[in-house]
Amino acid sequence: MKFTLSWLKDHLDTEAGLGEITERLTAIGLEVEHVDDGAAFRPFTIARVLTAQPHPDADKLRVLSVDAGPDVNGGKPLQIVCGAPNAVAGLVGVLALPGTYVPGIDTTLGVGKIRGVESFGMMCSERELELSDEHNGIISLPSDAPVGMAFADYAGLSDPVIEINLTPNRPDATSIHGIARDLAASGLGRLKDAAVDRIEGSGACPVSVDVQSPTCTGFALRLVRGVTNGPSPEWMQKRLRAIGLRPINALVDITNYLTFDRGRPLHVFDAAKVSGSLTVRQGRSGEEILALDGRIYALDESVCVIADDKGPESIGGIMGGEHSGCDEGTIDVLVESALWRPLDIARTGRALGIVTDARYRFERGVDPAFMEPGLDLATRMILDLCGGEASERVVVPHRADAPGQIRLPFTEVKRLTSLDIAPDRQVELLERLGFAVTARDAEGADVIAPSWRPDVEGKADLVEEVMRLTGVDAITPQPLPREGAVAGRVLTTAQLRDRLARRALAARGMLETVTYAFIPHEEAVAFGGGAPELQLENPIAAELTDMRPSLLPSLLAAGGRNAARGYGDVALFEVSHVYHDDTPAGQLRVAAGLRRGTAAPAGAGRNWAGNAAPVSVFDAKADAIAVLEAAGVPTDRLQVEAGASAWYHPGRSGRLKLGPKVTLAEFGEFHPRVLKKMRLSGAHCGFEVFLGALPEGKRKATRTKPVLELSPFQPVRRDFAFVVDEAVEALKLVRAAEGAERKLVSSVSVFDVFTGASLGEGRKSIAIEVTLKPAERTLTDEDLEAVSQKIVAAVAKATGGTLRA
Numbered sequence: 001m002k003f004t005l006s007w008l009k010d011h012l013d014t015e016a017g018l019g020e021i022t023e024r025l026t027a028i029g030l031e032v033e034h035v036d037d038g039a040a041f042r043p044f045t046i047a048r049v050l051t052a053q054p055h056p057d058a059d060k061l062r063v064l065s066v067d068a069g070p071d072v073n074g075g076k077p078l079q080i081v082c083g084a085p086n087a088v089a090g091l092v093g094v095l096a097l098p099g100t101y102v103p104g105i106d107t108t109l110g111v112g113k114i115r116g117v118e119s120f121g122m123m124c125s126e127r128e129l130e131l132s133d134e135h136n137g138i139i140s141l142p143s144d145a146p147v148g149m150a151f152a153d154y155a156g157l158s159d160p161v162i163e164i165n166l167t168p169n170r171p172d173a174t175s176i177h178g179i180a181r182d183l184a185a186s187g188l189g190r191l192k193d194a195a196v197d198r199i200e201g202s203g204a205c206p207v208s209v210d211v212q213s214p215t216c217t218g219f220a221l222r223l224v225r226g227v228t229n230g231p232s233p234e235w236m237q238k239r240l241r242a243i244g245l246r247p248i249n250a251l252v253d254i255t256n257y258l259t260f261d262r263g264r265p266l267h268v269f270d271a272a273k274v275s276g277s278l279t280v281r282q283g284r285s286g287e288e289i290l291a292l293d294g295r296i297y298a299l300d301e302s303v304c305v306i307a308d309d310k311g312p313e314s315i316g317g318i319m320g321g322e323h324s325g326c327d328e329g330t331i332d333v334l335v336e337s338a339l340w341r342p343l344d345i346a347r348t349g350r351a352l353g354i355v356t357d358a359r360y361r362f363e364r365g366v367d368p369a370f371m372e373p374g375l376d377l378a379t380r381m382i383l384d385l386c387g388g389e390a391s392e393r394v395v396v397p398h399r400a401d402a403p404g405q406i407r408l409p410f411t412e413v414k415r416l417t418s419l420d421i422a423p424d425r426q427v428e429l430l431e432r433l434g435f436a437v438t439a440r441d442a443e444g445a446d447v448i449a450p451s452w453r454p455d456v457e458g459k460a461d462l463v464e465e466v467m468r469l470t471g472v473d474a475i476t477p478q479p480l481p482r483e484g485a486v487a488g489r490v491l492t493t494a495q496l497r498d499r500l501a502r503r504a505l506a507a508r509g510m511l512e513t514v515t516y517a518f519i520p521h522e523e524a525v526a527f528g529g530g531a532p533e534l535q536l537e538n539p540i541a542a543e544l545t546d547m548r549p550s551l552l553p554s555l556l557a558a559g560g561r562n563a564a565r566g567y568g569d570v571a572l573f574e575v576s577h578v579y580h581d582d583t584p585a586g587q588l589r590v591a592a593g594l595r596r597g598t599a600a601p602a603g604a605g606r607n608w609a610g611n612a613a614p615v616s617v618f619d620a621k622a623d624a625i626a627v628l629e630a631a632g633v634p635t636d637r638l639q640v641e642a643g644a645s646a647w648y649h650p651g652r653s654g655r656l657k658l659g660p661k662v663t664l665a666e667f668g669e670f671h672p673r674v675l676k677k678m679r680l681s682g683a684h685c686g687f688e689v690f691l692g693a694l695p696e697g698k699r700k701a702t703r704t705k706p707v708l709e710l711s712p713f714q715p716v717r718r719d720f721a722f723v724v725d726e727a728v729e730a731l732k733l734v735r736a737a738e739g740a741e742r743k744l745v746s747s748v749s750v751f752d753v754f755t756g757a758s759l760g761e762g763r764k765s766i767a768i769e770v771t772l773k774p775a776e777r778t779l780t781d782e783d784l785e786a787v788s789q790k791i792v793a794a795v796a797k798a799t800g801g802t803l804r805a
Contacts, residue, residue, distance in 0.1 A: 050065040061114065095121055317340035433453075504627050
């Protein structure tokens with residue numbers, strides 16, 4: 001919402017300056033987004049084109065001799081090259097001299113040569129000054145515009161323009177009068193609220209109105225005969241330009257002016273172009289309308305239109321039609337002031353993609369009590385500016401329920417805002433805003449909201465009005481109360497399991513995905529679903545027809561899309577719902593993961609089977625166990641059962657169970673038939689952990705975690721290769737190395753296993769990597785040698801192994 005300071009003061013009698021007004025606007029909830037004090041337009045001056053000669057080397061350019069006034073170039077004419085088609089001798093326009101920043105082209109001008117001819121400035125179009133989108137020619141001012149005068153002073157651009165940000169619940173603030181009312185209520189001046197004189201008119205209006213659509217809740221119409229439609233007065237044009245509107249003609253400018261001045265959108269029809277009576281009805285299939293924006297819109301039964309005997313002439317509450325629009329030849333004009341249901345206007349505007357100032361106000365709610373006064377105000381301005389004679393009005397009265405009373409307990413202001421405001425002050429502030437207090441006692445007051453505040457529905461809204469006029473900055477910040485005991489657990493068990501599962505899988509190098517809960521029917525069938533009750537009646541896409549019975553199809557599809565773009569080695573996971581039937585019990589919470597290609601778990605390091613081994617059933621099993629372990633499941637009691645659901649490979653899959661009946665997870669490599677059906681290839685393994693089946697852990701007294709101590713010293717890695725009997729397990733060797741020096745050894749991993757005739761019959765070599773993390777000082781060669789001897793001795797004692805030569 002934009003308005004100028006002088007325009008605001010037409011409605012507000014105040015001595016306050018620009019700074020005080022903008023500060024108060026923000027304080028009362030009308031947040032000021034931008035203030036333009038006109039400084040950017042100061043360098044631009046009015047200049048007259050003396051001569052316009054063709055450019056010697058360019059057909060579309062002209063060399064102008066321009067008079068910029070006595071203070072520029074010693075009063076001598078300037079030479080300027082211009083390509084505008086309307087750059088002719090005698091034109092008075094706007095000149096930008098070298099050194100001037102032109103906002104529309106984001107350029108600071110300099111003296112330059114254009115096709116070999118020097119140019120000492122630029123004649124500007126409206127778009128180059130960001131006054132409008134017009135750029136077909138340079139600005140053409142009246143011939144009596146004073147040459148040499150600052151364009152900002154002439155055009156009223158030195159009048160500060162204020163732009164505020166409105167929330168959707170403030171339709172009253174879409175008018176300058178409404179903004180002035182708020183400022184006056186806050187104590188910043190007095191509202192100039194003169195009543196609109198009623199104009200009865202003479203003679204009946206020859207056009208009748210038939211309202212058939214429920215979208216229209218009131219309609220007023222009048223004919224003004226014998227008008228002279230031409231340019232609107234300069235003061236009106238200046239104000240419209242200042243807020244970004246392009247003046248058109250007096251009749252149209254009056255409606256635009258009142259839209260902003262009083263928040264009352266109106267429309268004018270050229271009566272000579274209206275055939276018969278007007279009917280407010282729903283559109284019909286196949287109907288079209290050429291709107292005032294030059295576009296043709298297809299209509300249907302959802303769009304409310306104003307039609308004559310020939311067809312639609314206006315899209316109700318949004319935009320008029322080109323056919324019945326007013327121009328310089330208009331002699332008789334029909335003035336319309338109507339009311340529309342906000343939701344219908346919003347729905348129609350969104351469906352047609354039309355954004356207008358009228359729609360902006362009607363979809364928020366226009367003051368119904370100002371329907372007829374708005375018609376009278378527009379009529380008075382037309383009579384004053386264009387002449388003519390007004391007819392009697394045709395009115396379809398506004399259909400609305402009587403305003404209801406709202407009870408405001410005085411204590412609610414203190415309870416909801418912490419502001420201690422006296423009851424008398426609360427009543428005073430509401431009455432300043434136009435609220436009617438019908439009854440009052442010691443406990444509270446009965447209040448009726450004014451017609452221009454459809455957003456006020458309950459006592460909380462009244463409290464908000466009192467609070468914002470008092471000032472949000474008057475609320476003293478208060479810290480939240482601190483309880484004497486440690487706060488209890490906030491998250492539920494299910495939420496905690498979700499969080500723990502996500503963290504555990506992310507720590508293993510997997511990336512979280514969020515996929516649709518809908519999958520193709522063929523994929524649902526392949527993963528145990530496809531039941532009729534889980535098929536969608538109105539899917540968001542033709543192929544996404546079924547609720548997913550498993551997370552794995554979505555993850556497999558995501559992995560395939562990544563592979564198609566060159567990222568074949570991916571590890572993905574998701575924690576979400578799956579659907580086995582249409583009952584609440586059939587909706588299960590699952591954590592699932594997928595590994596593809598050679599996407600080994602994070603931190604795996606060097607692998608004894610090679611650095612780029614394809615993923616396998618063991619990777620999926622480790623992922624599933626990691627989730628169960630993070631959720632607090634006693635993994636030492638887990639039972640592993642060979643084989644899993646039909647979409648897994650029968651010989652490379654399994655289940656993790658707690659007891660013979662409770663299945664906690666399934667894991668494995670995927671069946672080749674399933675991969676073929678989904679058009680996938682390569683190594684794939686995955687798992688699903690059924691979070692709802694996990695046992696509830698016993699709550700134990702918690703202990704404070706010890707302080708995290710990180711060593712500032714560089715870790716050291718040493719490799720050892722031990723020759724042991726073939727029956728010795730690698731884990732036994734790893735455990736022995738870990739226990740050799742617990743203060744220094746942080747991790748041990750196997751990276752190579754070798755068997756061969758050179759080692760002897762029944763012997764094998766196991767190579768391990770030992771990471772040492774010193775805590776007190778950097779390790780010396782002597783320290784490393786001592787630790788190495790301890791590791792060799794511990795392994796020899798536990799396994800009988802010796803260092804490989």
